[in-house]
Amino acid sequence: MAPTIQAAPRVVSFAPDPNRRTIAQPHSANPSADPLSPRITNRGWDQRWPDLIPGPGSANDPDDLEDVVEKLKIHTVNVSTTDQRDNNVFFFNPSSINSIFNHATLVEIIKEAKPKIVQPGIQQRIYAGNFQRVLGILAHLGRLPLIGEFAAVGLDDTHLPIVCQKERDDTLVVVSCRHPKICFDMSKCKRKAPIHKFIGAQYHFLTPYLYQPNKQIPHYVFEKDEALPFLLKEALDPNGNDDDDDSEIVNVDDAVGGDTQTRILGGGGFADVFKVVVHGDFYNFGDVPLRHKDKSFAMKQLRQNHFNMFCREVEVLKRLSGRHEHLIPLIMTFEQDVNGGAYHFLFPWASGDLRTLWTRQNASVYHCRWLISQCFGLADALAEVHCDKENNEDPDDPSMQAKKYARHGDIKPDNVLLFDEYEGIEKHGPKLILADFGFGRFHRQWSRSTRDPAKTPKSPTYRAPEFELKNSNMTRRSDIWSLGCTFLELATWFLFGQDAVENRLRKKRDGPDIFGRQDERVAADSYFQVNTNQTAGRLKAGVTEWFGQLHDSRKCPRAIHDLLAFVETRMLEIQQKQRAGSRDVAQFLKRKLEEHPKANSNYWTKAVDCHCPRPRPVIFREERA
Numbered sequence: 001m002a003p004t005i006q007a008a009p010r011v012v013s014f015a016p017d018p019n020r021r022t023i024a025q026p027h028s029a030n031p032s033a034d035p036l037s038p039r040i041t042n043r044g045w046d047q048r049w050p051d052l053i054p055g056p057g058s059a060n061d062p063d064d065l066e067d068v069v070e071k072l073k074i075h076t077v078n079v080s081t082t083d084q085r086d087n088n089v090f091f092f093n094p095s096s097i098n099s100i101f102n103h104a105t106l107v108e109i110i111k112e113a114k115p116k117i118v119q120p121g122i123q124q125r126i127y128a129g130n131f132q133r134v135l136g137i138l139a140h141l142g143r144l145p146l147i148g149e150f151a152a153v154g155l156d157d158t159h160l161p162i163v164c165q166k167e168r169d170d171t172l173v174v175v176s177c178r179h180p181k182i183c184f185d186m187s188k189c190k191r192k193a194p195i196h197k198f199i200g201a202q203y204h205f206l207t208p209y210l211y212q213p214n215k216q217i218p219h220y221v222f223e224k225d226e227a228l229p230f231l232l233k234e235a236l237d238p239n240g241n242d243d244d245d246d247s248e249i250v251n252v253d254d255a256v257g258g259d260t261q262t263r264i265l266g267g268g269g270f271a272d273v274f275k276v277v278v279h280g281d282f283y284n285f286g287d288v289p290l291r292h293k294d295k296s297f298a299m300k301q302l303r304q305n306h307f308n309m310f311c312r313e314v315e316v317l318k319r320l321s322g323r324h325e326h327l328i329p330l331i332m333t334f335e336q337d338v339n340g341g342a343y344h345f346l347f348p349w350a351s352g353d354l355r356t357l358w359t360r361q362n363a364s365v366y367h368c369r370w371l372i373s374q375c376f377g378l379a380d381a382l383a384e385v386h387c388d389k390e391n392n393e394d395p396d397d398p399s400m401q402a403k404k405y406a407r408h409g410d411i412k413p414d415n416v417l418l419f420d421e422y423e424g425i426e427k428h429g430p431k432l433i434l435a436d437f438g439f440g441r442f443h444r445q446w447s448r449s450t451r452d453p454a455k456t457p458k459s460p461t462y463r464a465p466e467f468e469l470k471n472s473n474m475t476r477r478s479d480i481w482s483l484g485c486t487f488l489e490l491a492t493w494f495l496f497g498q499d500a501v502e503n504r505l506r507k508k509r510d511g512p513d514i515f516g517r518q519d520e521r522v523a524a525d526s527y528f529q530v531n532t533n534q535t536a537g538r539l540k541a542g543v544t545e546w547f548g549q550l551h552d553s554r555k556c557p558r559a560i561h562d563l564l565a566f567v568e569t570r571m572l573e574i575q576q577k578q579r580a581g582s583r584d585v586a587q588f589l590k591r592k593l594e595e596h597p598k599a600n601s602n603y604w605t606k607a608v609d610c611h612c613p614r615p616r617p618v619i620f621r622e623e624r625a
């Protein structure tokens with residue numbers, strides 16, 4: 001059926017309460033099959049933007065329409081963006097629009113427009129109707145008296161945004177994006193106020209309200225010209241440079257408060273991350289865990305528009321979000337095609353990652369139990385990802401073959417986030433959170449061991465031996481190796497500090513990853529080495545030696561000895577089948593925490609000599625020859 005033109009004025013009921021922040025329920029034919037469900041677009045959403053009604057006015061009401069325009073300029077909110085639109089992207093606060101276009105102001109506007117209003121009842125429609133945003137756009141264009149033409153055809157806030165559908169000779173028809181079957185003949189306005197300028201300006205008054213319908217994680221589809229309610233952004237430098245002198249200064253609006261400036265902090269290889277402050281009038285995410293004290297969020301933008309990669313990461317994040325306190329919660333996703341980066345994620349803002357923790361002063365002995373508790377949290381969270389929390393789980397059981405599990409695929413210090421500025425930290429303390437599931441993917445139980453390591457992305461330093469060994473498959477145990485490397489670096493920081501992690505331990509990993517081969521084009525930085533035929537492997541000799549140096553430290557308490565022994569013998573095990581599972585790691589650490597509940601007990605604080613059995617060194621056949 002073709003859209004019909006709105007021929008007669010439509011009676012507009014009185015607008016609902018402006019404080020009501022709701023969005024029509026999203027609909028998806030098959031939500032379980034769509035990782036981006038629920039989708040929220042500008043089609044069919046009668047309440048995507050909160051309704052506005054005119055207030056009663058005040059003693060400071062404007063005397064003429066020029067005062068209205070000036071007040072509107074004062075309440076403009078500029079937006080910092082990730083592209084080059086910084087000087088052109090702005091929005092208007094709905095509460096400001098309400099205060100400006102109050103009842104007394106409408107009287108003044110109608111008085112000016114009265115000669116053009118000929119149909120009876122149009123004045124009352126403007127008083128009682130939902131025209132606040134239309135009025136704002138016309139005021140922004142300097143065309144307030146034209147409100148009569150808009151009211152005459154019934155085009156009010158509930159039909160915005162609009163687009164041109166037909167333009168020929170003296171005919172100009174626009175259609176509502178929210179109600180595609182409703183069209184308006186705006187031919188009378190064509191010469192007086194070009195409708196194209198109205199369409200171009202409308203999104204400054206249609207900043208979307210962000211919210212989780214029914215506590216579901218939504219996916220928003222934004223138009224390219226929409227100004228999102230992000231007041232502040234800090235770009236994270238992909239090179240990890242956080243030097244103040246070399247930082248890029250990004251525009252920050254005064255609405256944030258003070259003369260705050262932002263700087264580039266650090267980042268990743270497949271996406272850029274920005275620190276954003278969402279305007280308080282434009283969102284309600286409910287009880288978001290790890291909510292930052294200054295209401296900051298992390299916005300991750302994929303560098304390339306790989307839709308399948310985006311959907312895969314969304315699927316993993318949605319399945320895991322909220323299932324464990326040490327897994328990063330996803331708040332929302334959205335797409336907006338700006339300068340080639342269309343797909344975005346929104347997360348709670350972290351203070352940094354493990355490398356941020358290492359830059360701080362050396363840990364106190366009283367941090368030992370906290371450290372082990374965070375290692376337990378990470379291992380337990382990984383068990384949730386692996387679906388490895390059931391003691392009686394039999395992977396060969398046919399009833400288990402429909403059960404899905406995931407691999408993280410990229411565990412490393414950069415993907416373990418530090419939250420130490422969130423609301424409630426006084427009660428729970430700093431937290432380490434497992435994040436960045438860009439390499440993750442859900443699989444059926446029966447397909448767990450069929451992924452070819454050679455075709456799988458991985459971080460070179462923390463990759464497992466099966467990425468180099470022939471006839472090996474990548475499994476969930478590959479994550480355990482990466483987690484073991486991360487735990488080793490955590491223990492190194494605890495005993496020796498940042499320099500030991502970034503320099504001394506790194507030197508211990510020097511040497512070819514394949515015995516007898518040295519590719520000068522590639523830095524050999526992994527924890528293992530495989531033989532020439534790539535059929536056997538071992539920890540690098542320097543890494544084994546480093547375990548000994550940690551055990552020999554005069555500051556090493558029994559708890560760290562036990563952690564190091566478990567990491568060396570159970571987590572950094574070359575043979576996958578003999579490597580611990582995530583549940584094994586979590587149960588080991590949990591048992592230590594339960595056996596020693598007091599943080600000031602000798603187990604955590606008193607340095608002792610090592611009595612842990614050390615594994616025998618592995619000698620390759622080539623070396624014997």
